[in-house]
Amino acid sequence: MVDIATRVHNHNWKIDPIVRSLIDTDFYKLLMCQSIFRNKRDTRVTFSLINRTKSIRLAELIDEGELREQLDHVRSLSLSRGESTWLRGNTFYGKRQMFRPDFMEWFETLKLPPYHLEKRDGQYELTFEGAWPEVMLWEIPALAVLMELRSRAVTKDMGKFELEVLYARAMSRVWEKVEKLRQLDGLRLADFGTRRRHSFLWQDWCVQAMLEGLGTAFTGTSNCRIAMRRDIEAIGTNAHELPMVYAALAEDDAALARAPYNVLSDWHEEHDGNLRVILPDTYGTESFLNNAPDWLAGWTGIRVDSGDPATGAEAAIRWWQERGEDPRDKLVIFSDGLDVDKIIKLHHQFAGRVKVSFGWGTLLTNDFRGLTRDDSLAPFSLVCKAISANGRPTVKLSDNPNKAMGPEDEIARYKRVFGIGEQAAIDVLV
Amino acid sequence: MVDIATRVHNHNWKIDPIVRSLIDTDFYKLLMCQSIFRNKRDTRVTFSLINRTKSIRLAELIDEGELREQLDHVRSLSLSRGESTWLRGNTFYGKRQMFRPDFMEWFETLKLPPYHLEKRDGQYELTFEGAWPEVMLWEIPALAVLMELRSRAVTKDMGKFELEVLYARAMSRVWEKVEKLRQLDGLRLADFGTRRRHSFLWQDWCVQAMLEGLGTAFTGTSNCRIAMRRDIEAIGTNAHELPMVYAALAEDDAALARAPYNVLSDWHEEHDGNLRVILPDTYGTESFLNNAPDWLAGWTGIRVDSGDPATGAEAAIRWWQERGEDPRDKLVIFSDGLDVDKIIKLHHQFAGRVKVSFGWGTLLTNDFRGLTRDDSLAPFSLVCKAISANGRPTVKLSDNPNKAMGPEDEIARYKRVFGIGEQAAIDVLV
Numbered sequence: 083m084v085d086i087a088t089r090v091h092n093h094n095w096k097i098d099p100i101v102r103s104l105i106d107t108d109f110y111k112l113l114m115c116q117s118i119f120r121n122k123r124d125t126r127v128t129f130s131l132i133n134r135t136k137s138i139r140l141a142e143l144i145d146e147g148e149l150r151e152q153l154d155h156v157r158s159l160s161l162s163r164g165e166s167t168w169l170r171g172n173t174f175y176g177k178r179q180m181f182r183p184d185f186m187e188w189f190e191t192l193k194l195p196p197y198h199l200e201k202r203d204g205q206y207e208l209t210f211e212g213a214w215p216e217v218m219l220w221e222i223p224a225l226a227v228l229m230e231l232r233s234r235a236v237t238k239d240m241g242k243f244e245l246e247v248l249y250a251r252a253m254s255r256v257w258e259k260v261e262k263l264r265q266l267d268g269l270r271l272a273d274f275g276t277r278r279r280h281s282f283l284w285q286d287w288c289v290q291a292m293l294e295g296l297g298t299a300f301t302g303t304s305n306c307r308i309a310m311r312r313d314i315e316a317i318g319t320n321a322h323e324l325p326m327v328y329a330a331l332a333e334d335d336a337a338l339a340r341a342p343y344n345v346l347s348d349w350h351e352e353h354d355g356n357l358r359v360i361l362p363d364t365y366g367t368e369s370f371l372n373n374a375p376d377w378l379a380g381w382t383g384i385r386v387d388s389g390d391p392a393t394g395a396e397a398a399i400r401w402w403q404e405r406g407e408d409p410r411d412k413l414v415i416f417s418d419g420l421d422v423d424k425i426i427k428l429h430h431q432f433a434g435r436v437k438v439s440f441g442w443g444t445l446l447t448n449d450f451r452g453l454t455r456d457d458s459l460a461p462f463s464l465v466c467k468a469i470s471a472n473g474r475p476t477v478k479l480s481d482n483p484n485k486a487m488g489p490e491d492e493i494a495r496y497k498r499v500f501g502i503g504e505q506a507a508i509d510v511l512v
Numbered sequence: 513m514v515d516i517a518t519r520v521h522n523h524n525w526k527i528d529p530i531v532r533s534l535i536d537t538d539f540y541k542l543l544m545c546q547s548i549f550r551n552k553r554d555t556r557v558t559f560s561l562i563n564r565t566k567s568i569r570l571a572e573l574i575d576e577g578e579l580r581e582q583l584d585h586v587r588s589l590s591l592s593r594g595e596s597t598w599l600r601g602n603t604f605y606g607k608r609q610m611f612r613p614d615f616m617e618w619f620e621t622l623k624l625p626p627y628h629l630e631k632r633d634g635q636y637e638l639t640f641e642g643a644w645p646e647v648m649l650w651e652i653p654a655l656a657v658l659m660e661l662r663s664r665a666v667t668k669d670m671g672k673f674e675l676e677v678l679y680a681r682a683m684s685r686v687w688e689k690v691e692k693l694r695q696l697d698g699l700r701l702a703d704f705g706t707r708r709r710h711s712f713l714w715q716d717w718c719v720q721a722m723l724e725g726l727g728t729a730f731t732g733t734s735n736c737r738i739a740m741r742r743d744i745e746a747i748g749t750n751a752h753e754l755p756m757v758y759a760a761l762a763e764d765d766a767a768l769a770r771a772p773y774n775v776l777s778d779w780h781e782e783h784d785g786n787l788r789v790i791l792p793d794t795y796g797t798e799s800f801l802n803n804a805p806d807w808l809a810g811w812t813g814i815r816v817d818s819g820d821p822a823t824g825a826e827a828a829i830r831w832w833q834e835r836g837e838d839p840r841d842k843l844v845i846f847s848d849g850l851d852v853d854k855i856i857k858l859h860h861q862f863a864g865r866v867k868v869s870f871g872w873g874t875l876l877t878n879d880f881r882g883l884t885r886d887d888s889l890a891p892f893s894l895v896c897k898a899i900s901a902n903g904r905p906t907v908k909l910s911d912n913p914n915k916a917m918g919p920e921d922e923i924a925r926y927k928r929v930f931g932i933g934e935q936a937a938i939d940v941l942v
Contacts (some may be wrong), residue, residue: 085515087516088515103650221617238711241724242724243687243720243721243725244724244725246683246721247684247687247721248681249685250679250680250683250684250687251680253676253680254677254680254681254684255675256677257673257677257680257681258763288632290672290673291676291677292675294671294672294673295673295674507639
């Protein structure tokens with residue numbers, strides 16, 4: 083077992099890398115990458131870091147030199163032989179050879195493209211420009227680097243025992259959550275916490291704790307490196323960047339309205355079973371479901387990632403019923419801002435009515451709330467998003483206007499095209 | 513830093529020794545041993561294990577073979593060269609050569625005498641018979657072995673993460689105590705927790721946590737090995753076994769009445785300054801102080817180890833005032849059943865009126881209350897006492913009748929000789 087406090091205390095901050103592997107990333111990034119590599123490999127996109135929690139002035143907390151060292155280190159990484167073997171040889175979601183040989187050959191030679199870094203108003207402007215399948219792989223390591231450099235900045239002046247007790251308290255908290263969760267009959271829960279983790283070692287600890295504490299109720303982790311190391315399932319399907327970039331590329335309003343379905347049509351060709359999971363909220367869940375082609379109702383499930391989760395799940399259930407599908411055969415994955423109480427509530431509300439599953443992120447791998455003075459280790463809302471594609475801005479509406487992004491006139495246009503009216507705003511904690 | 517959970521999980525229970533050194537014992541045992549070696553070395557005494565918490569059936573929890581292996585290991589120990597150097601060369605209580613050359617020569621060749629072990633009614637009968645300076649050194653290792661074998665018995669089937677969380681919770685608890693205690697101005701506190709520690713590694717952790725968390729308010733540890741390893745003060749003076757054996761040896765009632773003062777007269781010749789600390793409660797504090805010779809009022813302080821601690825301290829203050837001493841120059845050491853709230857209360861009540869100091873034992877080094885199912889790691893009241901000397905039974909009255917020991921007729925005689933009336937009974941938790 084790793085003694086996290088000692089490792090943190092003894093860290094040679096300058097040298098010790100935060101991201102140690104190209105597959106220290108979310109599984110769905112690799113699935114999407116393969117899909118993009120096949121369908122849109124020449125699309126030029128820009129990803130950008132966005133700190134939604136303005137009160138945390140990252141450029142004042144984190145040394146620019148250290149940040150550059152960590153990012154440069156990520157650029158030096160390439161797929162190791164063992165990682166390649168794991169990706170090629172493993173069974174994911176019951177399927178062998180999930181990753182096709184042409185994709186693997188490309189991935190084996192990949193190094194991440196350059197980054198652009200500037201300081202502005204106490205924040206870092208960090209952007210990545212280039213071919214979509216390459217720059218999209220920056221998202222997770224960039225977030226992980228910034229999150230962990232922030233953790234290191236806060237912990238670097240703490241004493242050895244103060245640190246050990248910090249981690250002791252955080253461990254006790256995770257375990258209390260485990261003890262509550264294991265009361266739930268039929269729980270299915272995975273770790274989705276790579277992007278906002280306190281640190282790599284901490285995420286790895288949390289995963290192992292879940293594994294011991296929850297047994298088969300813990301279905302796996304989104305993190306490929308940890309899945310490989312701990313010999314557990316890698317979990318994930320697809321994300322907003324697909325419809326966002328497809329939509330940005332649309333030539334007119336009619337093409338824009340079709341874009342989200344085109345994404346899933348491409349996906350439908352490539353995947354089946356539990357990988358056929360709809361993420362309906364990019365431009366409003368209600369509109370998406372109302373206008374969806376019938377074949378989509380045959381998909382295995384839906385992921386609820388913004389807005390009120392119970393409302394989203396009820397909408398999906400009604401939609402399935404209207405299309406003649408039995409919701410009890412369908413999977414609902416909740417993945418937005420979860421913590422134990424919300425998980426318990428949603429489980430009780432939906433277990434039996436649908437197959438319920440949880441993708442638990444930030445408050446699994448970064449719940450250090452209240453554990454330091456000034457709450458200086460509390461998680462915050464950092465994202466890294468595709469902001470443009472082939473020179474056109476991307477737009478996200480979401481089911482929560484606080485998660486919307488894009489230029490105002492484009493947001494207005496998208497709202498018109500997708501028929502979005504008033505939306506209820508929900509605070510974005512993490 | 514030691515990863516306690518991993519060490520516990522990986523323990524090769526059969527082999528890993530609990531007591532690793534002859535000086536893994538309380539400092540006052542060595543001081544008393546030297547005094548006994550000088551004044552009463554041929555006295556034959558019997559020490560016996562006494563489990564005051566009958567509900568904990570040690571013989572059912574702890575394997576006899578393992579217990580014998582651990583006790584045999586203690587018998588194989590002798591003073592190492594480094595330990596001898598530390599005892600000979602160190603300054604204790606500001607004094608060089610605390611341990612005289614003749615004592616050190618004897619101690620360097622010492623191995624502990626045989627033990628006698630039997631099972632009876634779910635308990636172990638464990639006794640040690642022989643020359644007083646030899647068998648008295650069994651007390652602390654015997655207690656530490658039994659306490660830790662009990663901890664090991666409870667933890668041996670726990671999972672790796674369950675264990676890590678167990679220690680995480682215990683660490684968080686210790687640290688909460690540290691955080692409360694460091695609010696106290698002028699606190700002076702030492703670790704007295706060797707005999708009832710959860711384990712050696714845990715005591716060592718607690719000491720280091722106090723050191724980092726309390727700084728100079730933490731004055732040291734009673735454990736010589738830990739004091740040596742952590743380069744801090746070894747703390748302790750004398751204990752009940754001296755008056756108990758001296759009293760048992762008294763030929764008649766008049767000699768019995770003088771015995772407790774004879775102990776301190778011998779001590780007076782050997783030690784000065786902060787080592788002149790009266791332990792007045794063996795046969796009742798009030799009677800002891802009333803009948804004390806005047807020279808005792810000149811001693812540096814008093815240790816309050818049973819009964820209501822505030823009552824004992826007030827009695828001492830009155831006594832000093834009656835004898836023309838200024839209590840503000842005097843040391844009061846509280847050492848009975850302390851936990852944070854009691855420490856805070858006593859500190860506020862007596863700081864400024866006397867020099868206050870705390871010897872914190874079981875609830876520092878073994879507060880695992882409520883951390884396991886059935887509270888199976890809660891500390892309990894195990895002692896190892898001199899029960900006879902030269903064939904005569906020893907007696908202890910204490911300021912708490914629940915801590916009294918000895919044959920009933922002898923207790924009655926002692927009560928008569930020392931003029932003890934009604935005493936208030938206080939539950940003995942630890």
